[in-house]
Amino acid sequence: MIKEILQSIEGVEIYPIISLLIFFSFFIGIAIWLWKMDKSQIIKMKKIPFNNDNNQNLISGETNEKNN
Amino acid sequence: MELERYSYDNGIVKNFAFATLLWGIVGMVVGLIIAFQLFIPELNFSIPFLTFGRIRPLHTNAVIFAFVGNAIFMGVYYSLPRLLKAPMFSKILSNIHFWGWQLIIVAAAITLPLGITTSKEYAELEWPIDIAITLVWVVFGINMIGTIIKRRESHIYVAIWFYIATWVTVAVLHIVNSFEIPVTFLKSYSLYAGVQDALVQWWYGHNAVAFFLTTPYLGLMYYYLPKAANRPVYSYRLSILHFWTLIFLYIWAGPHHLLYSALPDWAQSLGTVFSVMLIAPSWGGMVNGLLTLRGAWDRVRQDPVLKFMVVAVTAYGMATFEGPTLSLKNVNAIAHFTDWIIAHVHVGALGWNGFLTFGILYWLVPKLWNTNLFSKKMANVHFWIGFLGIVFYALPMWFSGITQALMWKQFDDFGVLQYPNFLETVLQIVPMYIVRAFAGALYITGFIIMLYNLIKTIKQGSFIAEESAEAPALKPFKDTLRKGVIHRWLEGKPIYFTIVSLIVILIGGIVEFVPTFLIKSNIPTIASVKPYTPLELQGRDIYIREACNSCHSQLVRPFRSETERYGEYSKAGEYVYDHPFLWGSKRSGPDLHRIGGKYPNSWHYLHMENPRSTSPNSTMPPYPWLHLNDLNTTTTEAKINALRKIGVPYPDGYEKVANAELVKQADEIALDLQKNGIPAEPQKEIIALIAYLQRLGTDIKANKQLAGN
Numbered sequence: 001m002i003k004e005i006l007q008s009i010e011g012v013e014i015y016p017i018i019s020l021l022i023f024f025s026f027f028i029g030i031a032i033w034l035w036k037m038d039k040s041q042i043i044k045m046k047k048i049p050f051n052n053d054n055n056q057n058l059i060s061g062e063t064n065e066k067n068n
Numbered sequence: 069m070e071l072e073r074y075s076y077d078n079g080i081v082k083n084f085a086f087a088t089l090l091w092g093i094v095g096m097v098v099g100l101i102i103a104f105q106l107f108i109p110e111l112n113f114s115i116p117f118l119t120f121g122r123i124r125p126l127h128t129n130a131v132i133f134a135f136v137g138n139a140i141f142m143g144v145y146y147s148l149p150r151l152l153k154a155p156m157f158s159k160i161l162s163n164i165h166f167w168g169w170q171l172i173i174v175a176a177a178i179t180l181p182l183g184i185t186t187s188k189e190y191a192e193l194e195w196p197i198d199i200a201i202t203l204v205w206v207v208f209g210i211n212m213i214g215t216i217i218k219r220r221e222s223h224i225y226v227a228i229w230f231y232i233a234t235w236v237t238v239a240v241l242h243i244v245n246s247f248e249i250p251v252t253f254l255k256s257y258s259l260y261a262g263v264q265d266a267l268v269q270w271w272y273g274h275n276a277v278a279f280f281l282t283t284p285y286l287g288l289m290y291y292y293l294p295k296a297a298n299r300p301v302y303s304y305r306l307s308i309l310h311f312w313t314l315i316f317l318y319i320w321a322g323p324h325h326l327l328y329s330a331l332p333d334w335a336q337s338l339g340t341v342f343s344v345m346l347i348a349p350s351w352g353g354m355v356n357g358l359l360t361l362r363g364a365w366d367r368v369r370q371d372p373v374l375k376f377m378v379v380a381v382t383a384y385g386m387a388t389f390e391g392p393t394l395s396l397k398n399v400n401a402i403a404h405f406t407d408w409i410i411a412h413v414h415v416g417a418l419g420w421n422g423f424l425t426f427g428i429l430y431w432l433v434p435k436l437w438n439t440n441l442f443s444k445k446m447a448n449v450h451f452w453i454g455f456l457g458i459v460f461y462a463l464p465m466w467f468s469g470i471t472q473a474l475m476w477k478q479f480d481d482f483g484v485l486q487y488p489n490f491l492e493t494v495l496q497i498v499p500m501y502i503v504r505a506f507a508g509a510l511y512i513t514g515f516i517i518m519l520y521n522l523i524k525t526i527k528q529g530s531f532i533a534e535e536s537a538e539a540p541a542l543k544p545f546k547d548t549l550r551k552g553v554i555h556r557w558l559e560g561k562p563i564y565f566t567i568v569s570l571i572v573i574l575i576g577g578i579v580e581f582v583p584t585f586l587i588k589s590n591i592p593t594i595a596s597v598k599p600y601t602p603l604e605l606q607g608r609d610i611y612i613r614e615a616c617n618s619c620h621s622q623l624v625r626p627f628r629s630e631t632e633r634y635g636e637y638s639k640a641g642e643y644v645y646d647h648p649f650l651w652g653s654k655r656s657g658p659d660l661h662r663i664g665g666k667y668p669n670s671w672h673y674l675h676m677e678n679p680r681s682t683s684p685n686s687t688m689p690p691y692p693w694l695h696l697n698d699l700n701t702t703t704t705e706a707k708i709n710a711l712r713k714i715g716v717p718y719p720d721g722y723e724k725v726a727n728a729e730l731v732k733q734a735d736e737i738a739l740d741l742q743k744n745g746i747p748a749e750p751q752k753e754i755i756a757l758i759a760y761l762q763r764l765g766t767d768i769k770a771n772k773q774l775a776g777n
Contacts, residue, residue: 019338019579023316023345026572030312034305041223046304048151048225049294 072220072541075534076149078436080162082531084142085433087170088425089519091138094177095130096512098123103505105689106656107498109679112689117181119689121615125192126180131417132190132280134173139425140284141165141208144231146432147291148215151225153539157214161207168204172197183613184254187648188269190276191245195256198246205242209235216562220539224562226307230287232562233315233569237279240573245272251710252703255609259714262643263331266651271322271580278318281416282384285424286314289357289381292428296373302359306352314349315569317342319576324395327404328625329638329651335580336397342576343395350388357381372447376427379455383419387412402477405621405655407497408469411462418458418511426454426518433522437529446521450514457511461504468500472655477629485632490658491683498687594641597767599716600760602704602730607760609707610753611650614691621652622661622764635662635765642768645716657688664766669737670744672758694754699734701727733759 105111105120112119145162149155156162175197179185185192193201212235216224245268248256258265294301301307323331323339358381361368368374390412394403403409434441441447475493478486487493600608611617624630626637638661643649667675674681677695679688708723731750737758738750748755 019320019576020341022575022579023342026316027313030309034309037305042304045223045225046300048221048223049147049227049291050300051153051221 070540071538073536073538074155075536076146076155077159077162077533078146078531078535079533080156080159080166081142081146081432082436083166084138084145085429085436087138087166088135088142088429089522091130091134091173092425093512093515093519095127095135096508096515098127098130100505100508100512102127103501103508107501107505107687109687109689114690114692116183116614116691116693119614119691121618122181122183122185122613124618125185125189125615126177128190129176129180129192130173132276133176136281136285136417136421136425137169139421139428140234140280140288141169142432143288143292143428144212144284147227147288148212148231150537151221151228151291152215152219153221153537154215154219157211157218161211161214165204165207165211168200168207172200172204175200179254183615185612185615186248186256186258187612187615187617187650188245188258188265189273189653191242191269191272194254195246195248195250196253198242198248201242202239202246205235205239209239213562213566220542222542224565225290226301226304226311227287227290229311229565229569230283230290232566233311233573234279234284234287236566236570237275237283237315237319237573240570240577241272241275241279244577245269249710249714251706255703257707257710257714258648260647260649261715262646262649263329263640265646265649266326266329266643267323267331267335267580269649270325271319271577274322274325275319277413277416278321281421282318283315285384285421286310286353288424288428289353289377292424292431293357293360293377293381296371296377296427296431297361297364297367299360299364302356302362306356310349310352310356312572314346314353316572316576317346317349319573320580321346321395323580324400325653326651327395327397327400328627329623331640338580340395340397343392347389347392351385354381354385354388357384372441372444372451373427373431375448375451376423376430379451379458380420380423380427383415383423383458387416387420390415401625401627402473403469404625405653406469406472407465407500407654408473409654411465411469414461414465415458418454418461422511423454426450429518429522433525434529437526437531439525439529442521442524442528446517450517450521453510453517454514457507457509457514460507460510464500464503464507468497468504471497471500476633477627479629485629488633490633491686494656494687495685594639594768597642597644599645599711599718600763601733602708602726603733603756603759604763605707605711605760606699606701606704606730607756607758608650610694610757611760612648614694616660617650617652619652619654619656619688620658620660621655622649622659623651624659624661624765630659634659636768638765639768642765645711647711647714647716660761660764662765664762664764665769668744669740669758669762670746672761673741673746673748673754676754676757694757695752697753698751699753699756701730704730730756 101111101118102120102124109120116122145156172193176193179194179197180192184194186194191198212231216228216232247259249259250256260268290301290307320342321339323335324343325339327336327340329336358378361374361378364374368378393399394409394412430441430447472493475487475496480486622638624634624637631637671682673695675683676691678690678692679686704726705723708718708726712718712723734750734755737755738748741748
């Protein structure tokens with residue numbers, strides 16, 4: 001019943017495909033942009049929560065820098 | 069460079085922390101009471117304000133908006149200024165936010181037990197409170213974005229993005245789902261009807277979980293977990309990817325709450341596909357949280373704060389794997405309407421939200437009071453009791469859910485339902501309910517231990533009301549749209565950031581809504597589906613007031629096991645006059661969509677007075693006040709007028725004769741009852757409720773008779 005009405009909306013079957021495409025391009029866009037991101041900026045940003053602390057000797061400041 | 073001096077306001081953090089503790093215990097104790105009521109129905113003491121249907125929304129609202137809500141604000145008001153090196157934008161706004169939010173909670177705690185409800189899950193509060201929520205939310209937004217604008221740190225840390233996305237999305241969700249037409253000061257009807265109302269509600273309901281219980285907590289995780297572990301987050305890149313994909317995908321997945329319903333197929337499939345895809349960003353977040361502890365696992369063994377956080381993040385991972393699993397159509401066919409869903413949400417609420425909150429409190433309270441935690445040992449005891457509480461909650465509910473589904477669907481060798489009496493399937497799981505209540509008691513015991521521990525900690529320390537800090541002023545931001553700095557440009561401008569987040573979350577909503585709203589004007593009407601009579605309408609509002617939909621669905625799914633048990637499956641066109649829809653989300657009792665005409669009036673009369681007189685051992689609470697209270701008919705005219713305004717085709721002038729019609733129909737029902745030896749009076753509320761129940765799902769039968777003739 002409701003399907004018949006939906007079929008009368010022109011091109012409704014394209015909706016799920018469009019939505020998938022929107023997401024896919026969005027995802028690829030972010031991935032490329034992240035890949036191109038400046039590494040030193042990233043390291044700077046991930047340390048923001050510790051900027052207030054007087055003691056800057058983070059236990060793993062180095063170990064986690066590899067994975068940014 | 070010259071340093072500027074400023075200070076952080078810890079007072080507001082303290083207030084929100086106290087509110088978290090207070091409302092946490094209230095919400096959980098109400099949860100424990102309703103857990104007991106599910107197997108000892110007399111625990112409502114025949115008092116309307118204590119009856120399951122009315123206090124279940126009190127439990128859910130208290131836990132979500134009071135406990136978790138205050139914990140979010142506590143976490144944000146501490147971390148936001150520190151991440152931005154700036155005090156909160158306005159102390160006055162902070163205080164308006166705090167007291168406004170607490171007043172809303174108090175208003176909820178008063179109105180919900182009184183039966184003042186819209187019946188939409190997690191959005192039960194009536195329209196004046198909805199407006200208050202909007203105002204307080206705007207205050208929070210101004211305060212947050214104002215702080216971001218006045219910051220001294222050029223970059224906006226990932227936790228803050230989650231806060232911004234939370235703010236903007238909750239605003240959209242709340243407004244869209246709260247479109248309602250006021251009838252009286254505390255009564256309104258949803259602007260949407262039937263299928264549309266269901267779609268909007270579950271788009272809201274799902275995303276309330278996403279943007280009230282998940283994204284703000286991810287923000288908290290990205291701040292407090294690194295702080296507690298004293299090491300930066302494992303991968304900042306992953307956190308960015310995680311953020312954008314999560315907020316993009318979440319918004320599409322709402323229709324998975326409506327699989328096999330009268331919602332169009334394509335929308336159901338869309339919900340499923342996006343739910344499955346959601347595993348990726350969710351697990352991205354979990355992995356990022358857990359790997360932050362890489363090389364620090366020895367500390368997890370000793371530090372209760374980290375223990376709580378590890379279990380929280382793991383529970384998040386489990387719940388976000390279970391969620392997509394549940395949204396596969398074949399799994400959903402089994403799990404929907406059962407206790408499996410209750411298990412699922414409690415893994416999230418007790419594990420993810422509860423444990424992360426506890427971890428943050430154990431870390432934060434000693435910091436605010438400049439001391440050490442009173443007893444680490446006690447915190448460890450809390451951890452284990454709470455953990456066992458979660459396990460003993462989830463296990464019996466999983467078991468109970470699957471038992472329900474199997475029994476509902478079981479046919480015997482002759483091809484008839486093996487358990488035709490729904491009650492049998494309820495009594496089977498009572499032992500599971502007892503274990504669940506025990507588990508709830510364990511969890512609350514842990515909470516009380518924490519309360520004691522924190523009070524002792526506070527007593528031994530001294531509160532730092534203002535924490536001074538200094539940092540150089542922010543240099544004027546000169547980044548333009550150069551290659552590779554788009555995001556730095558974006559995050560430098562919180563308002564643009566908010567708008568981009570808004571666009572991202574709106575895409576999914578629009579794709580879902582537009583096609584379904586296109587059919588709004590021409591949804592397949594079934595000729596015989598007519599608006600409710602005035603008496604039925606009043607009866608329906610009693611059904612809403614008592615929240616019968618807390619335990620009874622009104623949606624027969626197109627399965628043989630359901631059509632055999634209840635009757636013809638539900639059609640979209642049958643709900644066109646349902647403002648709001650009452651499909652329900654859980655079957656502690658049988659579906660009621662085809663209840664009309666199934667039993668005589670006298671059965672309903674006796675059943676509502678004492679369910680065990682007609683259904684021995686029933687776990688439904690008694691509703692004797694319906695037989696004593698006179699029906700309030702002063703609202704009939706306003707109700708008819710309001711409904712006509714939103715498209716229900718009552719003829720002009722009908723509101724003037726509505727009460728006469730109402731009396732006529734009530735007299736007929738009372739007469740029928742009297743004939744059966746029941747001294748019923750026509751002006752009582754029960755008569756209206758019976759009228760509504762007898763109408764339910766019968767329109768389509770009339771259609772058949774017409775066709776037959």
